[in-house]
Amino acid sequence: MMVYKEPEQLERLLRAVYRPHNAYCVHADLKTKPDVLQQIRAIIKCLPNVIESPRQIDVKWGKFSVLEPELICMQALWRMRSKWKYLINLTGQEFPLKTNKELVKILTAYKGANDILGERPKERNKWRWQKAKSPPPHNITVAKGPVHVAASRGFVDFLLHYSYARDFLAWTKRTAIPDETFFATLNNMHQFGVPGSYTGNITSKRRIMLNRFKIWDTSNRTCSGKFLRNICHFGLAEVADLSRSRHFVANKFSYDFYPLAYDCTEQWYFDRVRREEKTGVADIDTRYYSNLELVKHAYRGSAGNGP
Template sequence: MTSVDLANVESYNHTLENLMKTLQNYRENVKCDEIVKHEAKGPALIDAHKWTFNYRKFENSFFRGKEDMCESIKSTFGFLDKPLSQEENEYPLAYGMLVHTNPIQILFLLSAVYQPQNQFCIAVDGKASDRFKKQMFYLSECFPNIFVMVTGKVFWCEHSVLQGVFGCVQYLAKLKADWKYYQYLSGVDLPLKTNLEMVRIFKKLNGSFNAGIHDLPKERYKHGKDPPIPLWKSSLSATFSRESAEFMVSDPKVWQVYKYLKGTLCPDESFWATIAGNADLISMPGGFNATSWREHLTGEYRPVDTVTGVHEASTASTLFTTEFPETVLPNPVPKKTEAVQYDLFKPEKYYISRYQVWYNRSSPDAINSCYGIFARDSCVFGIRDLPVLIKRPELVAHKLYFSIQPATYFCLYEHVRKRALIRNQDFCVDAYGELPGPKLLAGTSIEDVQFGDYREYKYY
């Protein structure tokens, strides 16, 4: 591929610093490096915890009276006009989003993952205000690689969520642009990796489909109607290749699953693992055998009812259990007393698409992994979580709010953006190639694949 001009990092470092200075009292009261250095202890933590961000005031000021909104968006948030490296230019990525509010947080998020070779699809909730829709359409006017569409009215845990997200996959799959890997982003996510780091990680994934797997409770099945294939629970956040995207939007069996899930509870959490985890029934590129993975992750064997597709003995309580039999596997699971080791490029779990902490009163590990608050049983990270967040091996963190200890958001945002602008090429992501997905695709026997910690079955 012909070499391209690269972005001027000195200029973008200057833009980033100016952006952080626009956050009132941020530089004076939030010392991110001190918080990380002292592992979230001391006076720096107290000051950062107290700092607040008036995002509504920031929004009103930003969108008021701009003659050239496109120039304002690009120059204020530092959207890159050129790639940061030739390697990134040759391996474009794709992102899908479903959004409904807080345009400033979306602009910050996009500026953290944006490069001109990447492709973006933003589905806007039909219930969103006209003002918000207008603000989102600025993006499609300003950037040729950002597509914005208004979907139907979206309601939490209903099929409308899946409809909006899958609509973006359909759009992206039909593009002529040669993007390689897709990620879903929530409006309250932030990347834990730079674009270059993600590019190299995706190369190691080698076409594998990264989705969480868990038993789907019986009450999430459609009453009186059997599913076309066995169903699995997962997260809305998944990562998969262009080949997977092109396959799923045209495969009849995938569409049968999509239609069956209409009217079920939280179908967005039943889709990815189901269409990717039934490799014997759907020939998904990069797919896997979720039943087999489950056995190796838990030491339990649960046959699937061939008529209903329901996993035997699957109940809602299994979603929150931490006790699994100490069954001897080809790769025995660690004892519970063994510490799980991870770092920035050393994943501890097979599921790397998203770092999310769910509330589980029976698991001190979960409660002690969240220093913010729990909203809908999912952690909104706080400033004491920062030292962990900057070292997590997953691709993105979910979730961070401007209204809850916002210093967490901006410290993480600034940290990852600065790391990208350093243009460091000297890092190793080989550990991602050792994950079950790429290993099995490469022909390794499942008996020789390391599935690791007993807690991995709880992908979240």
């Protein structure tokens, strides 16, 4: 979980997603105000399987510092005793749209596939990689996609411990906006034996990502909250769409200026949790998820079986 403000949102997010058998890592930006950091650390100390990131990074947009905290937390989570099967990297301004039981059923239907979007970069984006002044190692073809992922344990193992991933990471450090390159490219490197990676047509319009619900200002969709840095911070009108969505997590909420949207989404979520507790059943049909392109075309061979 990447946070830098609003400790109340972190507390409420943890209340929604926390389970004793899972593992959680929280990274607070180095720029976080001391009083806010104190509150964040107090929340972390309440729960035995929630850890603080071993290092704080001064996160700056477009720099490696956006990706670095993700990798630090991945390493810390890998060392924990919990043998988690999937990793979802959250931020403090998000909220789940699927209960823990629903997510377990969905990710079981994924059968090790990664929910990570990666597309061929447009011409206007290629300046990012030209800054490296050398081509990617191992003739790797670069892809572009969001930093937000739902990644299998095997994928995390590969990116932390295999030389292809380490070499590519070293190259991305010399590029611009590496957080939109590293995960997206790795997930299209099935020929290198990346667990759960995508083996299908990278340009397929049927390929979608469901780990996040976002509204961009380029999407021709309205935002009853407000667009900030090109993305919608949800207002009340979006809550109905969120409640019907097949996505895992909503991004993003700003409690300081649209608290009702957050409150209503939280109420809807816990109503679902209470129904589950009453019936003992997660009311979700996973056939839709089983038939996704990312599931049908996932690499499930030997890890690291590269060229």
